[in-house]
Amino acid sequence: MAPGMPMAGPVCLLENRRDKMVLNPEALEILSGISQPVVVVAIVGLYRTGKSYLMNKLVGRNQGFSLGNTVQSHTKGIWMWCIPHPQQPGKILVVLDTEGLGDVEKGDSANDSWIFALAILLSSMFVFNSMGTINQQAIEQLHYVSELTEKIRVKSSPRDDGLQDSSDFVSFFPDFVWAVRDFSLQLVMDGHTITEDEYLENALKFRPGKHRKVEEANMSRECIRLYFRKRKCFVFDQPTTQKGLLARLEEVQEDQLSLQFRQQVQRFCSYVFTDAKTKCLGEGIPVSGTWLGELAKTYVDAIARGDMPCLENAVLVLAKLENTAAVRKATLHYEQLMNRLVHLPTETQQELLDLHAACEKEALQIFMRHSFKDDKRDFQKSLMENLQRIKEDTMQKNELVSFERCNDEIKHLSEPLKKHISQGKFSVPGGYKCYLEEKKAVVDKYQKVPGKGIKADEVLQNFLKSESTMGEAILQADEALSEQEKATAAACALREAAEEKQKLLKQQQEELEQRIKYQERTYEENIIQLKKKLEEDRRQMLESQEQILQHKLKAHEAMLNEGFRDKAKKLQTEIDNLKKQQEDNKQPSFISSALDVLGTVMTIVLPGVGKLAGLGLSLISRRFK
Incomplete structure (x- = not known):
């Protein structure tokens, strides 16, 4: 199937072989063609509990994911189905159906925990499917949750005590849904009707006791309560009381199933x-389909090496890929925009620099929109180097086109003058005056020629300089002039040549100052856009931390109410650490340090900025802190 095309049915994303887990290249190719954000729903549970039926319903089909009709598990590994999101335009719904946990045919259940972990790491909504009721046995089935801290790492550099903070996991974890199938009880507790969510939260309360089974189940409860900020429960009646229909649900008509179900x-x-x-x-x-495929590869590669998948490293891998692509997109946009807007030669250097500044601003906006975690500003530096190189190449081309066009014009206009010189027209008494008049006519015509570009004055000066020797010879040979007149005329020619040279030097100095000014403008634009991005990043970070903090405070209060003070004390330490992180992120240094890094980088990309203009970069950056 071609990348980006609608999928007619599910494909295997991850094949669970006896010796290893292998990603399917076809599935990765499909994901690589999805540039839209993805909503990923994964379902996990014991085998033969009807997981595939629910996933088929999400994609609007009765058939697709294999349901199987015997005690044999059909779904091996992880299967994927991508469809346009039914209610969120511009997004893709990715449904992941996993092989059943506890399949007796596997013999070795070591991969169960990896399937469970990958389903969590890849999804934005994680559905746990179980049968009957949420009881102690069902909670025990979720022991994979408590094993996650031993299977995956959040930070590449662990804490000194080797432990991991639940806050780190919360930021990566999906929403949690518990689907209870063939539920036959009444949702009543203490004589009052309760909701499905209340039923779940009551089941997740810690149970007293020191027995190993109780402690293990409480550990699962604790992990579910701490790692999953949003939890939801659905209970399902048995689809039908007819056993024959249960064995082939994918073929059953809707009206043959119970209305309640x-x-x-x-x-x-x-x-x-x-x-x-x-x-x-x-x-x-937000993660695109392309990124989802890269995440899957990063995690599975780590598992194959025998390493613990590291969430931070996975993000860094994505950041490198995306930032490289962001540099490429921004550079291409700048180049295409410059080619469309710039018509060489430009009349002035400032005209070209103004166009560069406008194109550079758009390119920076594209880069900032697509890049992330460019903490050392290496990719921003790379973009600036690209833009500077293209700008300098364009400026050189602008000068060359102008120089060639002006040379052609002056050569064409001065041909009659050259011809008259070779014919001796000016080698007569009074010839010098005629020579000056004819040379002035050439200059006047040249100056009226449009579209000469920025090298017009330099080419004119070169022409006048090349004519100075011939003019001096004609002057000295003119017998109609006295020696005094010749001396005066020679002095006048020298003075005019000096004025033209000074005029050209002044123009070159102004152009140099313009370049310096625009380099500083480039620096300031980078600072402005980076500061804007950093402020938005900080806002999102603080918002996420606040959500996690409120989640932990709620969990802390529940632990105290349930009498588990030791667990509450441990969680209080994490709460205090999170509050400190929040305060640190609110400090000006959060942004100023990044701007300082950019300042250092830009002195390499834009050498001479500030030094030539007498304005230090630190003074510029300080204005934006």
């Missing part, structure tokens, strides 16, 4: 379509 499935699908968020990286950066 159909309504429950509809509510589930509606919730997913409405509430499942775009898959994002830890700092709220």
Whole structure:
């Protein structure tokens, strides 16, 4: 299937072989063609619990993901189905169906925990599918959650104590949905009707006791409560009481299923379509299909090497890919815009520099929109180097085109003068005056020629300089002039030549000052746009941290109310650390340090800025802090 085309059915994303897990190149090719943001819904649970049926309903089909009709598990590894999002234009819904956990045919269940971990790492909504009720046994089935800290790392550099903060996991984790199938109980507690969500939260309360099974289940409860900020529960009646129909649900007509079950499935699908968020990286950066494929490759490669997948490293891999692409996009846009707007030669250097500044601003905006985590400003530096190179090449080409056009014009206009000189027209008494008049006519015609460009004065001076020797010879040979008149005329010619030279030097100095001015303008534009991006990044970071903080405060209060003070004390430490991080991120140094890094980088890209103009870069950057 061609990248970006609608999928007629699911494809295997990850094949779970006995010896290793292998990504399917076809699935990766499909993802590479999806540039839109993706909403990723993954479902996990014991085998033969009806997971595939729910996933088929999300893509609007009865068939697709294999349901199977025996005790044998059909879904091996992870299967993927991508469709345009039913309710969010411009986004793609990616549905991931995973092989059943606890499949007795596998013999070795070591990969179960990896399938579970990958489903969490790749999704923005994680659905856990179970049968019957949420009881102690069901909670125990979620022991994979508590094992995640041993399977994956958030930071590339672990803390001194080797532990990981739940805050780091929260920022990467998806929303959690528990789907309870064949639910036959009444949602009543203490004589009062409760909601499905209340049923889930009550089941996630810690249970007293020191027994190993209790402690393990409590660990699962704690991880679910701490890692998943948003939790939701759906209970489903049995689809039908007819056993024969249960074995072939994909072939059953809707009206053959119970009305209650159909309504429950509809509510589930509606919730997913409405509430499942775009898959994002830890700092709220939306993930495209291309990125999702790269994430999958990064994680699976780490597992194949025997390493723990590191979320921070995965983000850095994506950042490198995306920042490289951002530099390429911005450079191409700048180049195309300059080619469209700049018509060589320009009359002045400032005209070209003004166009450069406008194109540079747009290129920077594109780069800032697509780049992230360019902490050392290496990619911004690369972009600036590209733009400076293209600008300098354009300026050189501008000068060359102008120089050649002016040379052609002056050569053409001065041909009669050259011819008259060779014919001896001016080698007669009074010839010098005629020579000056004819030379002046050449200059006047030349100056009226339009579109000569920035080398007009330099070419004219070269012409006048080349004529000075011949003019001096004609002057000295003119017998109609006295020696005094000849001396006066010679002095006048020298004075005019000096004035023309001074005029040209002044123009060159002005052009040099313009270049310096525009280099400073380039620096300031980089500072302005970087500061704007950093402020938005900080806003998103603080917003995310505040959400995590409120989530932890709520969990802390619940732990105290349930009498688990030791757990609450541990969580309080994490809360205090998070508050400190928030305060640090609010400080001016959060932005000023990044601007200082950019200042250092720009002195390399724009050598002489500030020094030639008498204005230090630090003074410029200080204005924007």
